[in-house]
Amino acid sequence: MKQILTVLRFEFMTFARSGAFIGITIFMVLLALIGPAIPRAIQLINGLNIAAERRIAVVDTANRFDTETISGYVAPAVTLFGDIREAREAVVSGDYHYALHLHGDNFTLYITAMGISVMNMEAGIASMLRDRYRFEAYSALGIDADTQLAIAGFFPASEIMNLSPAGDITEDTAGGFVTNMIFSYVLSFVLYFGLLAGGSYIVTTVVREKSTKTMELLITSCKAGHLMNGKVLGVSAAILTQLALMVSSAALSMALFGGVEGDGFLGMLNLTFDPYIMGMLVVFFFLGFLIYAYIYAALSSTVSRMEDASSIQTLPMMLVMGGFFMAIFGMTNPGALWVNVVSHIPFFAPFVMFMRICLGTAAVWEVAISVSAQILTIFAVAWLGARIYRMGTLMYGNKPRIRDLCSILLAPFS
Amino acid sequence: MELSLQHICKSFGKKEVLKDISFTVKAGQAMGYLGRNGAGKTTTLRILSDIFRADSGRVLLGGAPIDRDKVRLGYLPEERGLYPKSKVGEQMMYIGRLRGMDAQSAKKGAMALLEELEAAEYWPRKLETLSKGNQQKIQLAIAVLHDPDIVILDEPFSGLDPVNASMLKRLIVKQVERGKIVLFSSHQMPYVEEFCEHICIINQGEIVLDGKIREIKKTYPRNKVAVWPEGDAAAFLRALEGQSAWPNVAAAASVTNDTIVITMKMERDKQALMQMLANMTLGVDRVQVVEPTLEDIFVEKAGTSV
Numbered sequence: 001m002k003q004i005l006t007v008l009r010f011e012f013m014t015f016a017r018s019g020a021f022i023g024i025t026i027f028m029v030l031l032a033l034i035g036p037a038i039p040r041a042i043q044l045i046n047g048l049n050i051a052a053e054r055r056i057a058v059v060d061t062a063n064r065f066d067t068e069t070i071s072g073y074v075a076p077a078v079t080l081f082g083d084i085r086e087a088r089e090a091v092v093s094g095d096y097h098y099a100l101h102l103h104g105d106n107f108t109l110y111i112t113a114m115g116i117s118v119m120n121m122e123a124g125i126a127s128m129l130r131d132r133y134r135f136e137a138y139s140a141l142g143i144d145a146d147t148q149l150a151i152a153g154f155f156p157a158s159e160i161m162n163l164s165p166a167g168d169i170t171e172d173t174a175g176g177f178v179t180n181m182i183f184s185y186v187l188s189f190v191l192y193f194g195l196l197a198g199g200s201y202i203v204t205t206v207v208r209e210k211s212t213k214t215m216e217l218l219i220t221s222c223k224a225g226h227l228m229n230g231k232v233l234g235v236s237a238a239i240l241t242q243l244a245l246m247v248s249s250a251a252l253s254m255a256l257f258g259g260v261e262g263d264g265f266l267g268m269l270n271l272t273f274d275p276y277i278m279g280m281l282v283v284f285f286f287l288g289f290l291i292y293a294y295i296y297a298a299l300s301s302t303v304s305r306m307e308d309a310s311s312i313q314t315l316p317m318m319l320v321m322g323g324f325f326m327a328i329f330g331m332t333n334p335g336a337l338w339v340n341v342v343s344h345i346p347f348f349a350p351f352v353m354f355m356r357i358c359l360g361t362a363a364v365w366e367v368a369i370s371v372s373a374q375i376l377t378i379f380a381v382a383w384l385g386a387r388i389y390r391m392g393t394l395m396y397g398n399k400p401r402i403r404d405l406c407s408i409l410l411a412p413f414s
Numbered sequence: 415m416e417l418s419l420q421h422i423c424k425s426f427g428k429k430e431v432l433k434d435i436s437f438t439v440k441a442g443q444a445m446g447y448l449g450r451n452g453a454g455k456t457t458t459l460r461i462l463s464d465i466f467r468a469d470s471g472r473v474l475l476g477g478a479p480i481d482r483d484k485v486r487l488g489y490l491p492e493e494r495g496l497y498p499k500s501k502v503g504e505q506m507m508y509i510g511r512l513r514g515m516d517a518q519s520a521k522k523g524a525m526a527l528l529e530e531l532e533a534a535e536y537w538p539r540k541l542e543t544l545s546k547g548n549q550q551k552i553q554l555a556i557a558v559l560h561d562p563d564i565v566i567l568d569e570p571f572s573g574l575d576p577v578n579a580s581m582l583k584r585l586i587v588k589q590v591e592r593g594k595i596v597l598f599s600s601h602q603m604p605y606v607e608e609f610c611e612h613i614c615i616i617n618q619g620e621i622v623l624d625g626k627i628r629e630i631k632k633t634y635p636r637n638k639v640a641v642w643p644e645g646d647a648a649a650f651l652r653a654l655e656g657q658s659a660w661p662n663v664a665a666a667a668s669v670t671n672d673t674i675v676i677t678m679k680m681e682r683d684k685q686a687l688m689q690m691l692a693n694m695t696l697g698v699d700r701v702q703v704v705e706p707t708l709e710d711i712f713v714e715k716a717g718t719s720v
Contacts, residue, residue, distance in 0.1 A: 006511045014500070213495025217556070220463045220489040221512040 003222045007230020008237065015201060015238040024197065025242050028190075032249035035186070037257035055079070056121075057087035057099040064132065065102070074124040087111065100125065106133070181331050184358035187281055188351055190246070191288065192324045195350075198239040198289055199296040199316055202231065206300040207309045225386040228301075232293040232382075236286065243285055247278050280357045280367070287374040288323075288350025291381055292316050298385030301392030323351035334361040344370055346377035415441040415476050417462075417564060417595045422471035424457055431457045433619040435471070439612065444586065444596040446606035448708075449616035450716050455599040456492050458616070459568050462597070463489045475564075486513070488562030492569050492599075494553050498542035502528075502552055505541065506559060513560040520559070527555040531581055547578045554582055558589060565589050567598035571605050583609065603708040613708070615715045622715045631705045637665075637681045638704035641674040644697035650674065653696060663687050675704060 015021055055077040058070055067078045079096075081087040087099035091113050098121060099111035108125050110118045131152075138148045209215045218227055299312045326348055330339040334356055343352040343362070353370040356362035362370075422435040432454045439445040449455045460466045462473060464482050473480045497505050503524065510520030528534040531551045536544055541552065550573060558565060570586070571579050587609055590596050600606050606613060607627065615623040623630065643650035647669045654660060654674075655667070663686045666677040678687060684703070691698055706714075 002514075003512055006508070010508050014497075209495075209497075212498060213491065213493035214497060215495070216465065216491040216493060217489070217495065217509065217553075218512070220465060220487070220491075221509050 003226040004230040004233065007222065007227055008234040011205070011231050011234025012237050014205075015235055016241065021238065021242070025245060028242065028246050029249045032246040033253045036250055036253040040257040054098065055096045057081045057090045057096040059084045059087050059099070059101045061101070061103055065128070070128065073128040074121055084109075102129075180359050183277070184331060184355045185328070187277075187358065188324055188327050188355060190243070190281075191285055191350055191354065192320060194239055194243065194285060195289055195292050195320050196317065198235055199292050199313065199320075202235050202293055202296045203300040203309050203313055204306075205231065205235075206297060207303055207306055210301070210304040211306060224390040228294070228297050228386055228389045229382065232290065232297050236289050236293055239289060240282070240286055243282065247282065251278070277358055280354060283371065284350045284354040284357075284374075287371065287378065290378045291346060291350075291374060292320060294378065294381040294385040295319075298381075298388040298392065301389040319347045323348035327351035327355040330355055331359065334359045340366075344373060346370075346374045349374055415563075415593075415595065417480075417597070418472075418474040418477075419458070419462070420472045420474060422458070422461060422468045422473070424454075424461060424466065424469050431619050432461075432468070435616070435619075435621055437614045437621060437624050439595050439597050441595050442590060442593045443612055444590045444598065444610045446610035446613040447597055447599045447616065448601075448603075448606065448613060448712055448716070449599070453616045453716070454619045455616060456568055459489075459492075459566050459597070459599065462564075462566055463487060485564060486560055486562040488557040488560065488565045490554055490557040490567040490570055494550060496541050496549070496553065496556070499540060501538055501540055502533075502544070503537040506552070506556055509556050510559045515560055523559050523561070524555065527559060527585075528552075530585065531555055547574050550574060551578060551582070554585060558585065562594065564595045565597070567596070569600055570598055571600055571602045579605070603712065607708045615712060617716045623711070627708065630711060634706045634711070635681055636703050636705065637678045637683075639676050639678065639684065639687060640702050640704045641676065641691065642672065642699040642701075643674065644699055647672045647674050650694070650696050653694060654690060657690050657693065659686060659690055663690065 054074075056070075056074060056079070058065075058067075058078055059081050067080055070078045081090070081099070084099070084101050087096070087101070088111055090096040091099045091111050094113075097112070098118060100121075101109035101111070102125075103109070106129060108122075108129070110121065112118050134152070135145075135148060138151075139145075143151075209218065222230075295316045296313065299315065300309065303309060303312050326339075326342050330336065330342070330352055333339065339352060339356065342348050343356050343366070345352075349370045353362060353367065357367060416438050418436070418438040420436050422432055423430070424432040435454070435458060437445075447455055447458065457466065461468050464487075475481075475485060500508075503521075506524035506528075507517065507520045510524060511517065515523065525534065525537065528537060531554075533548060533551050533555070536548060536552065541549060544552070550570075554567070554570060557567065565586075567586070570582060574582060583605065586596060586598070590609065611626050611628075613623070613625070613627055613630070614621060641650075651667055651669055651674050655664075663678055663683045664676050665679045668675050676687065678684065688701070691701060
């Protein structure tokens with residue numbers, strides 16, 4: 001145990017002090033701080049647009065609108081002009097941002113300069129004209145103003161009822177389904193890159209220890225199994241520290257900037273910190289990382305040249321990518337049977353079961369089974385990995401074939 | 415206390431690398447383990463270090479099977495290697511701690527060894543900034559850092575300049591004097607001869623010679639005598655060859671660097687040769703029986719020069 005802790009500490013410190021680790025950590029923390037603040041920033045920018053003193057020159061040929069009414073739909077600073085030419089000159093001189101020429105019921109000419117967008121203005125004016133048209137039409141039919149308001153104010157109510165696999169009503173985990181999908185997508189990426197980056201680091205360190213001939217000294221100083229366990233746990237601890245920093249930053253950012261109400265895309269981005277999902281992220285990340293880290297460590301011990309290091313990563317990389325893409329495709333139908341089955345396979349569970357948790361389609365007992373299966377798998381790959389590592393550390397020369405690895409696994413432990 | 419290998423066999427695939435290897439090393443002695451490249455030296459040392467397990471045979475310490483969890487073993491591998499990007503002090507402490515030392519004693523021990531090897535200034539430096547020889551000194555310091563009971567050194571002198579080799583030699587002698595079991599392989603026979611009482615020569619996986627150097631040398635005929643004349647060696651040899659007894663005594667003679675080496679027909683002709691030298695009018699500085707060098711013995715037993 002003491003040896004494992006010594007290796008763990010050494011590997012943790014070596015990894016955590018590397019330039020790549022520090023750089024990626026800073027980048028990820030910044031991303032975690034900025035990401036949840038994006039909806040607030042969008043809202044702020046939109047607000048600034050509305051609040052900006054956009055001066056508007058309006059020419060209303062039919063004299064149907066006053067400045068107060070127009071201001072209610074577009075912007076406060078509205079001035080009525082009697083002639084379109086004057087209004088146009090006001091825009092050209094820069095005194096006004098826009099000029100509007102309202103023709104009859106349903107046509108508006110927008111005059112703008114210097115590339116100022118009229119997009120928001122268009123929507124406001126269109127609403128104003130539509131409302132006026134409806135009011136006049138309903139009045140002509142003899143419908144009084146109160147009835148018109150009641151008709152216009154009608155909005156069908158809706159509610160989403162989420163059912164667990166057992167049929168119980170569950171709470172919507174973080175917001176809407178789409179929001180959860182985005183959340184799951186983002187966190188799957190975090191998991192994906194974390195696994196690949198950590199795995200790649202393990203491969204690099206093991207192969208370097210072999211190529212620089214440090215391995216022979218190490219395995220005469222420490223049991224091969226302890227060496228591998230310490231290395232895997234040390235790198236895992238460093239990656240988890242990185243993840244913890246990210247999660248804390250995201251939580252802080254969500255607390256400060258989250259909870260933005262809005263429609264459409266802004267509403268979908270309305271991420272709120274859900275301790276259950278974040279806790280599950282850490283659990284599934286850690287378990288998934290350990291499974292793959294042991295595979296990476298065992299396989300990398302069988303090659304001794306850096307140029308062979310990438311080829312030995314193919315198998316775990318394929319598994320990681322498989323899990324990632326299954327989670328992405330599974331998001332479109334998280335209740336499908338194949339998603340359910342795959343989410344219990346330990347190699348894919350970190351992605352697929354985690355996706356189901358994010359989308360609220362995984363029952364607690366399913367999560368428990370998945371976690372148990374992953375823990376058992378970790379012990380199995382650690383045991384098998386130690387056998388390969390013990391023999392692999394002394395293998396030099398050409399990279400091994402599958403049958404070489406099988407013979408190591410089947411050979412008596414000597 | 416003694417370390418014994420008994421009937422060790424090891425094969426890799428169909429290749430039999432070690433064939434019934436047996437030898438014993440005593441505490442307070444250094445044993446030179448010699449052999450040509452590929453003879454099986456490193457495999458033997460790796461079995462001793464528990465990197466490989468023997469196919470058969472036993473490793474005993476003090477007559478009982480060695481318990482590697484209890485015995486402290488220091489190993490300097492033939493293939494040197496440490497972390498090039500890490501600082502010397504950090505990695506010395508790391509290896510020390512892996513071998514069971516606490517942080518304080520690892521630091522203290524590492525500093526003491528570096529000072530002894532005149533390498534204390536390297537403590538905060540990255541290994542890759544050191545010369546090959548200095549890196550090797552660090553390696554040797556790491557091998558003995560945890561005060562091992564058994565010190566196994568695979569080619570410790572290769573790549574060292576004479577000053578560093580001498581420093582290393584002092585460190586090894588110190589281990590011997592402290593009663594450690596020291597076993598090392600080397601191709602540099604003068605070093606082996608200098609501080610090994612005991613040698614073992616392996617050839618093609620088999621032990622071909624095992625014993626104390628002095629006793630081994632005694633088994634060789636002592637029929638060569640070196641003569642250092644006062645004057646010109648060639649003229650001295652011509653005068654000697656002119657004596658009537660010469661054909662009965664000498665089988666061959668040669669001059670190298672003012673030294674005459676005479677091979678006698680029989681070892682007992684030594685007295686007759688001494689008489690001939692006494693009869694010479696030319697002066698003699700020194701006369702000495704020439705023993706076979708370790709290299710001569712090695713070439714004879716291992717079949718080729720190192």
